[in-house]
Amino acid sequence: MEHTRCLSDLRPGERGTVRALHSTGAMRRRLLDIGLVENTGVECLGRSPGGDPAAFLIRGAVIAIRDQDGRDVLLRTE
C-alpha cells in the first residue's frame, strides 16, 4: 500500500520517493539544486544527537535537513 508522508517522518533506514515539493523561496531552490525533484528516491540515514536535523541520502550525497524544512517535502513510501 502507498502512504503519503513527509521527509521529516522518515525513520532511520526508511526510504521514500518525492511526490511533491511544497517548499518555497531559497529552500526550494536549494533542494532543487541538490536534485530533489519529483520521483527522486531518498533514504533517511540517521538523526543528529539532538534529534534534529536528520541526514538523508539524496542522489548519492548525504544532506542534513531540519524537520521544519522536511515537512514541505511529500513522499510516497512503500
Add this chain to the structure above:
Amino acid sequence: MGLTNSSTGMGAVDSALVIRREAPTDRVIALAGNPNVGKSTLFNALTGMNQHTGNWPGKTVTNAQGCCQRGEKGYVLVDLPGTYSLMAHSAEEEVARNFICFGDPDAAAVVCDATCLERNLNLVLQTLELSPRVVVCVNLMDEAKRKGIHVDLKLLSERLGVPVVGTVARKKKSLDTLLDALDRVAEGEAPTPLTVRYPQRIEKAIAALTPLFPGRWAEKLNPRWLALKLLEGDEAILREAFAYLGGEEERGALEEAVEAEREELAQWGFGEERFRDLLVSAIVSTAERLCRGVVTQAGSGYSPTDRRLDRLLTSKRTGYPIMLALVAMVFWLTIVGANYPSQLLSNILFWVQDRLTELFALLHAPDWLHGALVLGVYRVLAWVVSVMLPPMAIFFPLFTLLEDAGYLPRIAYNLDKPFKACRACGKQALTMCMGFGCNAAGIVGCRIIDSPRERLLAILTNSFVPCNGRFPTLIAILTMFFVGSAGGWKASALSALLLTGIILLGVGLTLAFTRLLSATALKGEPSSFTLELPPYRKPQVGKVIVRSIFDRTLFVLGRAAAVAAPAGLLIWIMANVTVGEATLLSHCAAFLDPFARWMGLDGVILMAFILGFPANEIVVPIILMAYLSQGSLLELASLTEMKTLFIENGWTWVTAVNVMLFSLMHWPCSTTLITIHKETGSWKWTALAAALPTAAGVAVCIAFTALVRMAGG
C-alpha cells in the same frame, strides 16, 4: 580555518576579479565545480599555490587565481567558488556565472566528483548552456575506484560532446591530460555539446525569442540560455548583456517579445515557479539519463564504511561523547607533545641570548643598546617562539587531519540543534571550529552562512572561542597553577580536561551571546538550511603536516614575531625610562592597577592585554618582561620558575583563573577587527564585536573575584 596570508587580514576580500595575465598569450581557464569536489586541491596542484583546502563544502569563499607554465604555454587559472548551479540564486553562483559569461575565459573546466557524478552533471549541463568551450574533469577517480565505482569517460564524452578527462589531483600525469584537453577546446573549433531539451511549450518560446537577439551576441552568449533566462524573468542579465555586448537599438522589440512569451507561458500554467521547476527537472533527468551506462557501481558513493562511521560519530548515544573525547585528545597530545620541545627550544634560545650578551660586551656596545636589542627585542621573540611554536606545530596538523578526514561538517550537524535553539544554524559551529585556528579566518569563513542575520551572529560571536594565539597562554597557566609541572600522564590528562572545559565555556558563551543577540540587535527566526556531509576521506598525512606547518604554523608565528619584536622594544623602553620616581612601565601599570584589582588581575596583566592587541600571543611574554624588569633578573628555564615569579608578583589561583577568563573574553585582536569591518562593512558591528566580549570578560572577572572574596578565598 583557511589560514594563509590571503585569507586573513588585508587580503581577505577580493570579490572583484581582475585577471592578471603574465603574458598576453596566456590562456585564461575557469575552474568551476560543486563544493567539495577537490577543486582547490586541483588548483593547487596545477598552480603550485597554497589555496587552503578542507573536506567541507563552501570552503573556497573567494575567487583565487594562479598561474601555471607548461613548456611554452602559460595559463591563468581562476578558481571559482564552488556552486551546485549557475542559476545565480546566491552571490557565489552569480560570481561563477558572470565570470563564465562575461569574464571571457578561453575555456572552462568543470570539476566533478567521480563518486557522485550524476549530481555534478547538473552543473556541467548548465555550464554547457553558457559556453561550449568546456572540459569536464572527473576528479577523485582514485576515491571512486576504492568505492567500486567505475566511470566510462569515453562514453560520457560521446554523450556530452565535449572532452571528459579523469583526474587524480596528486598524479601529475592526469593534470597534463587535463591541460591538453583544455588546449584543444580553447584553440580549435568550438565543440557542439549536448543541449538539454525542455518541455515543448518552453522550446517554442525559446524558438520565438532567439532570432530577435542582436547578431553580435551570438559568439558571446548562447541564445538558448539567454532566452531561458529572459523567460525566467531575469532582467539583470539583459541589462548586463546590453552593457557588455551592445545592440541597444534592438532592445524595444526584444523586450516586447519577452513579455508576450512570458504571458503566454503563464496562461499555460507555466508561472515563474513552475517554469523554474521544469527547467531543473529537465536538467536533472538529463543528468540521470546521461549517467545510465556511464557509471557502474557496486555500492553508492556513500559507502558502508561511511555509514558505519556516521552511525558512530553522529548518533544520539555516541555523537557528543566522541566529539568531546576527540577535542580532549587533540589538546592532550598538544600539551604532552609540546612540553619537551618547548623546554629544549627555550634552553637553546636562552643559550643564544647569553652568547649575544657576550658578543655585545666584546664589542663594548653601550648598555642601553644591549638592553633594548637583547633584553628587549630578542628575549620577547625567544619567549614567543619557545612558548608558541611547539603547541602550534602539534595542534594545527592534528586539527587539519580532522578537517581533511571530513569530520568538521559532522560537528556542524551534531551542533545544529543547540544553535537552532539560539536562533542560528549549525554552520556557525563550522566557523567556530575555524576560529580555533584564527578568529580572523573564522570570520571570513562565515560567508558559508547564507542568511545575513545568522552570518552576523556568527561573526560577532566568533572570538568567544580561543584562537591559537591564546592557547599557549591558557595551557601555560593551567599547567602552572592547576596541574603542577611535575609531569606524568595524569597531570597532562588533567590539563587537557581543564582546557576542554575552557573550550566548552567558550562554546557556551558563543551560544549564550548568539541567543542574546537574536533577542535584541539581531531579532529573527532561524532560516532554513541544508548541510552536505561529504564522504569521509583518508587524510593525506604527509601533505597535511607539511601544509599545516608551512601555511598555518609559520604564518601565525611570523605574525606573532613581527608584533613581538617591536613590543619587546617598547616594553624595555617603558621599563627603563624613568619619569619622576618610577619607570614609565610602573606608571602605566599603577594607573591601570585599581581597575585591574577589581577584576582580580593587576595593572601589569591588564596592560599586557592592551599591548597584546595586535596579537594575543605576546600577552604572557609581556607580563614576564614587565615582572622581570621590575624584580631580580632570573633565568626562566621552566614553568616552575615562571610560577615562582608570578607568585612573587602576587598571583594566586584566583589571578590565574581571571587571566584565563579574560583571555577567553576580551577584545578581538586587530587583525580580527579589521576583518570584521571588511566583512560587515560597518563600524557599528565592528565596535559591537569588540564591546561584547570585553564587557563579558570584565563582568565575569569582577563577579568571580567578588564571589571568591565573599567566600573568604
